[in-house]
Amino acid sequence: MIQEGKASEAVEQGSELYQFDEEFRNSISTVDESGHRVWLYPKKPSGTYHNRRIVVTVILLALFFAGPFIQIGGRPILLLNFFERKFVVFGQAFWPQDFVLLALTLITFFVFVILFTVVFGRLWCGWACPQTLFMEMVFRKIEYWIEGDANQQRRLDRMPWNTEKITKKGFKQLLFLLLSIIIAHIAMAYLIGKDQALAIVQESPSEHVGGFMGMVAFTGIFYSVFAYFREQACVVVCPYGRLQGVLLIKDSIVVAYDWLRGEPRGRRRKASAEAPKTGDCIDCKLCVHVCPTGIDIRNGTQLECVNCTACMDACDDIMVKINKPKGLIRYASYNSIKNGIQLLFTPRVIGYSVVLLALITILSFTLATRSDVETTVLKVPGTLFQRTDDGFFTNLYTIEFVNKTFDPLQLKVKVESPSTATLVLPEGSDILLPAEGLMKRMCFIKLPADAISEARTIVIIGVYQEDRLLEKVKVKFVGPVKSSR
Numbered sequence: 001m002i003q004e005g006k007a008s009e010a011v012e013q014g015s016e017l018y019q020f021d022e023e024f025r026n027s028i029s030t031v032d033e034s035g036h037r038v039w040l041y042p043k044k045p046s047g048t049y050h051n052r053r054i055v056v057t058v059i060l061l062a063l064f065f066a067g068p069f070i071q072i073g074g075r076p077i078l079l080l081n082f083f084e085r086k087f088v089v090f091g092q093a094f095w096p097q098d099f100v101l102l103a104l105t106l107i108t109f110f111v112f113v114i115l116f117t118v119v120f121g122r123l124w125c126g127w128a129c130p131q132t133l134f135m136e137m138v139f140r141k142i143e144y145w146i147e148g149d150a151n152q153q154r155r156l157d158r159m160p161w162n163t164e165k166i167t168k169k170g171f172k173q174l175l176f177l178l179l180s181i182i183i184a185h186i187a188m189a190y191l192i193g194k195d196q197a198l199a200i201v202q203e204s205p206s207e208h209v210g211g212f213m214g215m216v217a218f219t220g221i222f223y224s225v226f227a228y229f230r231e232q233a234c235v236v237v238c239p240y241g242r243l244q245g246v247l248l249i250k251d252s253i254v255v256a257y258d259w260l261r262g263e264p265r266g267r268r269r270k271a272s273a274e275a276p277k278t279g280d281c282i283d284c285k286l287c288v289h290v291c292p293t294g295i296d297i298r299n300g301t302q303l304e305c306v307n308c309t310a311c312m313d314a315c316d317d318i319m320v321k322i323n324k325p326k327g328l329i330r331y332a333s334y335n336s337i338k339n340g341i342q343l344l345f346t347p348r349v350i351g352y353s354v355v356l357l358a359l360i361t362i363l364s365f366t367l368a369t370r371s372d373v374e375t376t377v378l379k380v381p382g383t384l385f386q387r388t389d390d391g392f393f394t395n396l397y398t399i400e401f402v403n404k405t406f407d408p409l410q411l412k413v414k415v416e417s418p419s420t421a422t423l424v425l426p427e428g429s430d431i432l433l434p435a436e437g438l439m440k441r442m443c444f445i446k447l448p449a450d451a452i453s454e455a456r457t458i459v460i461i462g463v464y465q466e467d468r469l470l471e472k473v474k475v476k477f478v479g480p481v482k483s484s485r
């Protein structure tokens with residue numbers, strides 16, 4: 001997104017053309033000129049927005065920790081078992097066979113993310129992203145509690161390794177590690193289910209080598225991200241952050257500095273004829289000091305900004321102190337600052353909304369008509385059709401059933417059309433399909449010779465649970481062409 005940046009040299013109010021110091025775009029605040037990491041010491045945030053974020057964080061983290069234990073009809077509310085390729089969302093099971101549904105869900109989700117970002121910018125990052133919640137609202141708070149605010153942290157880091165430093169650093173790292181272990185266990189519970197995760201905790205690691213290694217790996221990842229990698233996850237790794245440049249438009253609502261009101265920035269001086277006229281920004285740099293990604297929001301929207309609102313609170317605090325209205329840094333779009341009009345329904349937003357609505361309709365229809373059973377009928381490879389003595393032709397198939405429900409199902413299969421076709425299951429016609437299970441059977445389809453008019457005849461098979469038709473499957477019956485009989 002094109003956003004006017006630091007109006008450090010000259011400001012021509014109301015004009016598109018500002019003279020900006022664009023130097024900040026050539027580097028990131030967390031890496032110095034020699035390429036080394038610059039460790040950030042953001043000042044402790046406080047204020048109205050921060051308090052609201054605390055409330056939201058408590059609710060979201062409570063949901064995250066309780067998630068694996070919440071059940072709907074005896075099933076987890078969310079299970080993403082990639083290892084066994086089994087997924088449960090709001091108590092509904094999904095299998096690899098639900099590929100179309102999965103693809104539709106993903107496309108719908110991406111369109112939703114695009115629409116949400118176009119309208120509200122990175123609201124998700126600041127208020128709901130697990131990385132920001134854990135980093136800023138949990139790990140960083142522990143750090144403030146043990147090591148103090150930014151200046152005290154700097155002082156501690158510069159100290160030699162004396163008792164105070166060893167105690168504080170050791171205690172902090174211990175808490176970080178313990179928290180990482182807890183988060184790793186919860187994350188694993190979402191992947192393998194709470195019962196398996198509990199078994200890994202309660203039983204010897206030798207009985208769950210894979211699971212134990214998974215826990216150790218997750219703990220290592222969480223610990224290194226929150227103890228060391230920190231804001232780098234948002235600044236250099238997160239793909240959503242990278243996409244901001246193409247998703248944001250000039251009407252997107254983001255954390256923005258009101259350059260028209262703030263510039264030219266400068267210290268407040270007593271009003272006099274000689275004193276230069278300054279805007280509301282007193283250049284105290286508090287907004288920079290509180291920023292967890294180390295940027296200066298006065299330079300304009302940057303992809304490092306995770307919309308954490310810390311700079312809004314810091315600046316509001318200053319505005320109150322200097323008797324100016326709050327909101328010099330606020331949720332606003334570029335256009336709303338420049339023109340004073342906040343447009344929500346731009347053509348792009350309307351376009352994305354229409355696409356999203358269409359996708360949601362298709363997805364809901366697909367979900368509502370989804371069968372409890374997935375049946376696949378395949379001709380046994382290498383077999384030819386057979387002619388029987390009583391004038392029929394037969395083909396041999398494998399019929400595979402996948403039970404997508406959590407209950408066993410009693411199934412029956414029969415031919416729907418053509419009426420002359422017969423389906424024979426040599427192992428018996430009653431099929432008891434175990435819960436969440438898969439079953440394969442061999443079957444013959446028989447057709448009288450005079451019902452075959454072409455090399456491939458389409459046979460429709462119906463799969464029933466009692467008298468309820470669950471699904472119809474199309475099968476190709478291979479037979480001789482008339483001239484060769």
Ligand code: SF4
Nearest residue numbers: 281282284285287315
């Ligand atoms: S906190 Fe507000 S007044 Fe201080 S430098 Fe930032 S924008 Fe200017």
Ligand code: SF4
Nearest residue numbers: 291305306308309311
């Ligand atoms: S610029 Fe403001 S909202 Fe963006 S990350 Fe920094 S402090 Fe948070």
